[in-house]
Amino acid sequence: MVQFIPILLITLILSGCNTQSDLDRLFNDYTQGVANILDEEWKSAIPDSPPPLPPQRLRTLVTTEIREGLIEVLDLSVCNLLPLIAQKNSSLGKVAPPSQVLSYELRFYRTITDCLPLVLNDKNIDLAIKEKIQAIHRTKTDNLPAVLWNAFYTGEEIEQSLALNQPPIPLDQPEQSYHPALSALELFNNLTNIATLNPETLKPIDTQTLEKSYESLYTAPLGVPLLKSLLLLEASLNNVAHTIESRLERRPLCFKDMRNPKADILKSIFTQQYALKVQPYLSKVDRLASRWYRLHQSTTSHLPVPSEISDYVAQVFQRNAEISLWNRYIRARDRHTKAWQRILNQCNLMPGNHD
Numbered sequence: 001m002v003q004f005i006p007i008l009l010i011t012l013i014l015s016g017c018n019t020q021s022d023l024d025r026l027f028n029d030y031t032q033g034v035a036n037i038l039d040e041e042w043k044s045a046i047p048d049s050p051p052p053l054p055p056q057r058l059r060t061l062v063t064t065e066i067r068e069g070l071i072e073v074l075d076l077s078v079c080n081l082l083p084l085i086a087q088k089n090s091s092l093g094k095v096a097p098p099s100q101v102l103s104y105e106l107r108f109y110r111t112i113t114d115c116l117p118l119v120l121n122d123k124n125i126d127l128a129i130k131e132k133i134q135a136i137h138r139t140k141t142d143n144l145p146a147v148l149w150n151a152f153y154t155g156e157e158i159e160q161s162l163a164l165n166q167p168p169i170p171l172d173q174p175e176q177s178y179h180p181a182l183s184a185l186e187l188f189n190n191l192t193n194i195a196t197l198n199p200e201t202l203k204p205i206d207t208q209t210l211e212k213s214y215e216s217l218y219t220a221p222l223g224v225p226l227l228k229s230l231l232l233l234e235a236s237l238n239n240v241a242h243t244i245e246s247r248l249e250r251r252p253l254c255f256k257d258m259r260n261p262k263a264d265i266l267k268s269i270f271t272q273q274y275a276l277k278v279q280p281y282l283s284k285v286d287r288l289a290s291r292w293y294r295l296h297q298s299t300t301s302h303l304p305v306p307s308e309i310s311d312y313v314a315q316v317f318q319r320n321a322e323i324s325l326w327n328r329y330i331r332a333r334d335r336h337t338k339a340w341q342r343i344l345n346q347c348n349l350m351p352g353n354h355d
Helices: 007-014 016-037 068-076 082-089 098-121 127-153 156-161 175-197 207-219 223-250 261-301 307-316 325-346
Strands: none
Touching: 016 223, 016 261, 082 098, 098 127, 098 207, 127 175, 156 207, 156 223, 175 207, 175 261, 223 261, 223 325, 261 325
């Protein structure tokens, strides 16, 4: 792959400390405000770190090579595959990055798929040659899921996306700046669905389009920033929920649905800190993460996952998995919502109630 200049990544690294401070300040102010008014001990939330991406050797699937005896038939120029074979055997082909390997495999598969019925219906071609062409097509078809997995999950683009030295998504980073990366994941997911459900309709992708998709993943990495944001939200929302729950277990804030000055201040914190500041950031992360997880969930569910990294895939790419970081965030979000509903209902201060 061409070495792209990661402009957004450089910006995030240069501003990483300020970004982290801004997020810390946002959640610390919110958590401390709730703790102070409820007379509870305040502690800053310390989020977990995302799991490290397993090494490439554990992420790479082995594909079945076409046996030399099968290739010999191509000397007859059947299906016009010799140029592709020559390209694969060149010095460049042997060290090609996943994006170029994917481009080659798609072109090879389309060529032999289109050629196969012509060969089978040609009475002038020997049965042995027909059987060899069928065997090549069958091998390439069987290889498709592993080829796609390697193309999406073994290259430097996924490594850049999941590098742990990146900060969470910044407060002021426009959501739209990550849309090209998500569009690239859409392309990969569509390819996977076609290759695994209707491989006979699979077509090559324009090289420029394919490389642009890889470039988007590399220059605007979304993986770890998104995962760190989810873990930060999980820790902070659980922190606030625990504070509210601890207070209500100790003694009620309001008696007989009667509001009081502390309850009014708490409602103000909910409105001014959570609704106006935390909620917009939560919503941005939620939208990005929901789409990111949906695409990876769909893609990985149709592809063979190396057994050595199954736990990592479940945590990072599959939102339906019990141990996924997405589900951890969802549980914290729901707990936070229930805690606020409980205490605001106790004081007759739920939004929509008459003050």
